[in-house]
Amino acid sequence: MDTKVSVIIPTYNRPQKLEEALDTVNNQSYENIEIIVVNDGSDVSYSTVTALDNPNVRYFKHSENQGACAARNTGIKQASGKFLAFLDDDDKWRQSKVREGINELETSDKDTKVCYSGVIHKNGNGDVKSVKKAKNRGWITDEILLGNFVGTFSNVIIEKEAVLETGLLDEDFPAWQDWEWYIRLSLDHKYTYNKSNNTVHVEHEEERMSSDSTRTESALYKMIDKHTDTARKYGLSKKFQSRCYSTKARYGLTTGNYDKAIQFSLLSLVLDKSNMHGLKILAAALDDGLGYRAIRSVKSLFHYIR
Incomplete structure (x- = not known):
């Protein structure tokens, strides 16, 4: 039987996007997946999200909005899988994403705890803006210090043991939380990747407008x-x-x-x-x-x- 993977999906005021994210996970070729949805204090109803009735979906809700990283940390604490994956509710995975990532981790040496893949970047209209291929593996601290080539949280699969050793995401960071965490993870753990471009990151206008603020x-x-x-x-x-x-x-x-x-x-x-x-x-x-x-x-x- 496949080793259990916990997929953590933070969501805020976007029930339709959550439905699409759940479809992405349910369409994976990998079988043993636990889905953890963390509603970060939304003030809109998620009652129409029929997939939340799925026995493989565990649903948690913050009483107030705390930010996506707080939601991810809640998911990490609740996860029961050996491996953790993250999916933002507006991103997509190709069908082989989880299987190829887990295969890469399980066939690597004991120090390798993080796997990522190439990323296809699309705009809000669905047009491909760029494709970023995975390129670095092993002890990568000196490389990750000089830029986040790994990508967003949606692109990584991590052994939970490594997260417990490194620590949770730093909620004090108003931005760049992924890059900061990847640096810390790299200090004690090796990275690997699969060559497929298995993650699709969709950039929306609200993301662009908020990215160059005081945050x-x-x-x-x-x-x-x-x-x-x-x-x-x-x-x-x-x-x-x-x-x-x-x-x-x-x-x-x-x-x-x-x-x-x-x-x-x-x-x-x-x-x-x-x-x-x-x-x-x-x-x-x-x-x-x-x-x-x-x-x-x-x-x-x-x-x-x-």
Whole structure:
């Protein structure tokens, strides 16, 4: 019999999306799945979600909204499976996602506790924006410090024992909770991946509009404060901080906040002038016609860091 996998689905005010997420899990080729739905204090009814009557579905509700990571932590605490998987209610999995991930973990060495796959990114209209292939395995701390290539929570399958050793998600982080957690997990556990692009991440307008708020700026400084010492052990403190700034700059670019994109990409380049991520974001922001004053700022910066 297949080893039990607990799939944790946080949801908030989106019963229709939850129905679709439950269909995604129920269509998996893997048999032994426990589904844990955590309603994060929704103020709309979920009575129409007929799949909640399924005996394989366990349903929990927060009395008030606490955030998606608090909901995931509730799910982790309630899970009875040997392995944990997470699915945001607006993401999708291909049918082989769980089976291929578990097979990869069960055939890897004892230190390997986390598996991810490639991700297909779509916009709200269902059009494919990009495909991000999985590329790193083993002890990956030095690589994950320089950017979250693993993807969202929907892309990982983790042995529960590793979560108990590493600790729960940090609910104090208003954003970047996945990247922060992946760094901590990488300190004690090896990662692996399967080559299939088994996760479909759907980006909606509300996601884009909220991504470049004070939340990401707060997360930036929390991340630097929490993990710079770790990065220093790998000789990567400045590169890590630079990548944090350029990641923040990317949110500015994708939401049309070009002032922020320029501000934080410049800061990233002061710390590490070889940061191509920051340089590309800066070039893209300037290409959108921010004018002579912005160009002068760039020239001054490169004169300073040369």
